[in-house]
Amino acid sequence: MNCSQTRAKLMDYQSDRLDPQATFEVENHLSDCEQCQGFARELSLFEAIMQDEKNHQPSPSLTNRIMNQIAQEPKAIIHLPQRRIPAFAAVAAIALLVLIGVFGGIKLGDQITSGLVNTPARQAEISSLLNELDHEPLEQMLFNLNNSEQ
Amino acid sequence: MNNPDLVQGLKAGDQSAYRKLVEIYQQMVINTALGFVGNIENANDVTQEVFLEIFRSIHSFREQSALSTWIYRITITRSLNHIRREKRFSGQFHESADESFSLSDNPEQKLEEADRKKILHNAVNSLPRNQQIALTLHNFEELSYKEIASVMNRSVSSVEALIFRARKNLQKKLWTWYKNSQL
Numbered sequence: 001m002n003c004s005q006t007r008a009k010l011m012d013y014q015s016d017r018l019d020p021q022a023t024f025e026v027e028n029h030l031s032d033c034e035q036c037q038g039f040a041r042e043l044s045l046f047e048a049i050m051q052d053e054k055n056h057q058p059s060p061s062l063t064n065r066i067m068n069q070i071a072q073e074p075k076a077i078i079h080l081p082q083r084r085i086p087a088f089a090a091v092a093a094i095a096l097l098v099l100i101g102v103f104g105g106i107k108l109g110d111q112i113t114s115g116l117v118n119t120p121a122r123q124a125e126i127s128s129l130l131n132e133l134d135h136e137p138l139e140q141m142l143f144n145l146n147n148s149e150q
Numbered sequence: 151m152n153n154p155d156l157v158q159g160l161k162a163g164d165q166s167a168y169r170k171l172v173e174i175y176q177q178m179v180i181n182t183a184l185g186f187v188g189n190i191e192n193a194n195d196v197t198q199e200v201f202l203e204i205f206r207s208i209h210s211f212r213e214q215s216a217l218s219t220w221i222y223r224i225t226i227t228r229s230l231n232h233i234r235r236e237k238r239f240s241g242q243f244h245e246s247a248d249e250s251f252s253l254s255d256n257p258e259q260k261l262e263e264a265d266r267k268k269i270l271h272n273a274v275n276s277l278p279r280n281q282q283i284a285l286t287l288h289n290f291e292e293l294s295y296k297e298i299a300s301v302m303n304r305s306v307s308s309v310e311a312l313i314f315r316a317r318k319n320l321q322k323k324l325w326t327w328y329k330n331s332q333l
Contacts, residue, residue, distance in 0.1 A: 058177055
């Protein structure tokens with residue numbers, strides 16, 4: 001095992017993650033290589049720092065400091081649980097509103113036009129106008145309408 | 151007090167529930183923060199920010215994950231924000247020589263240890279973000295791959311790959327430092 005291969009395995013070696021064969025090879029190389037020995041020593045110091053930071057105990061006053069900060073916060077607003085409308089219910093509601101709008105619009109339109117068109121007298125008047133349009137140029141019709149209004 | 155009761159108490163604004171929360175989780179939070187920020191003073195600041203954040207946003211916790219998972223996520227976010235703020239103000243990752251937190255009584259060794267901590271945390275913080283998070287949770291918090299996967303919202307195999315790459319990259323960075331220090 002050369003230096004590069006040994007260095008690649010050093011962190012695992014120090015964490016006891018290597019199989020026995022690999023452990024033997026690393027130890028064999030370290031016994032002959034001062035540079036890799038030096039690096040292994042540094043890695044073990046870094047490992048010791050990590051271990052030490054894992055075991056840090058919080059200061060006893062930290063809890064009180066945190067609670068004091070929380071106490072200074074504006075009172076928490078109690079949020080009512082938000083009921084989520086299922087997606088299909090929302091889609092159905094929107095579709096229903098659209099249908100009501102369309103149907104209502106049609107009905108409303110019918111009511112407006114029925115007042116103008118659906119009386120027999122009005123229908124007769126329109127029919128006569130329609131009949132005359134075939135034989136009368138537009139300008140003449142407009143002239144006649146104008147005269148009748150006067 | 152089991153977790154559902156605790157969460158209910160937190161959402162109701164019960165001060166005793168918050169005290170209980172801090173007592174149960176402060177070590178977890180401070181150790182995780184320490185793994186990222188590298189010194190006790192900054193870790194304490196981050197810890198206070200985390201519990202304030204929990205107080206302010208407990209109503210957004212939907213209880214779809216474990217409370218601890220949610221707290222880990224807040225801790226990671228706050229820690230990374232802290233590192234970013236420190237970099238912005240100092241132009242580099244700044245760490246006070248934490249001589250009060252030392253493995254040694256020898257002043258020279260304390261200084262060396264402070265330097266070594268800085269080197270280690272600089273190396274970890276220079277890893278790609280996901281490798282940094284996975285490695286810190288694994289090495290400093292000793293979470294299992296499954297727990298890390300839950301915190302990071304990734305698969306276990308993805309976390310294994312991240313930690314493998316992180317360790318290799320960290321080893322390369324530390325080797326580069328060591329080689330240069332010998333010149």
